[in-house]
Amino acid sequence: MERPSRSSRQKYSIIAVLKALADPVRLRIVRVVRERGEVPCHEHFRDIPKSTLSHHWRVLRLAGLVHQRGDGVRRLNSLRAPDVDARFPGLLDAVLGQAPRPISVRQTAARHPPLRDRL
Amino acid sequence: MERPSRSSRQKYSIIAVLKALADPVRLRIVRVVRERGEVPCHEHFRDIPKSTLSHHWRVLRLAGLVHQRGDGVRRLNSLRAPDVDARFPGLLDAVLGQAPRPISVRQTAARHPPLRDRL
């Protein structure tokens, strides 16, 4: 339903990415997730209702900007910086400003299978 | 009316810029104007109604992406590439892809001044 299955790599459009980033709440989310590496949906955004957050995370996921993995009762979200950089070189830095990338959380091929991201 | 006179350089927000670019018609316009230098509103977009075009040009202007100057009976629009580059270094290249800029000397340091005032 959400993934029209295009043979990979052409999947995410610049329009979708720009639209996803062109929202104050989502831009804030992206900044936080970039800075912190992996964050649960709600933890750093107590001022935003959960359903609203869930919606924004979803938009970011569908744009290919964010990856989500299960972790027991919660889910951890991380920026797909390498994938985004590969697809749109320089975009993240240009939008967010060059910033201290988290070294703590490495994005490996294992956790990020070839540009797949169901849901 | 369109330039609320804020002490310069803080005037255009990344949100407005991203929103302006996050539309297929406007992205097309930006590509054309970047490639051609200066274009009249309607000339290269005969397939789009003029009022629609005017609307999109206005959005681009308000975002600070485009400049318009009168030229007799018509108006010529141009990309404010240097201004955008100064404000959001690398953004245009990231969104549009590195492209044949009108030949000008590239400076390394000057192109990425201290990241001030974003958002």
Added chain:
DNA sequence: TGGGCAGTTCGAAGTTCGTAGAAATAGCAA
């Protein structure tokens, strides 16, 4: 097995956005 927490889905309400016809404006030339 029941309770609780983390997230998602659904539905509704309100807002913004894109489109485009019609009318209005501005510059220029005959």
Added chain:
DNA sequence: TTGCTATTTCTACGAACTTCGAACTGCCCA
């Protein structure tokens, strides 16, 4: 002035978006 061309403004409308409460699902633990 009149006419012509380029562009904007006005206006309307539907589509898409944002927000958020309520209900629901999934996972863990006592």
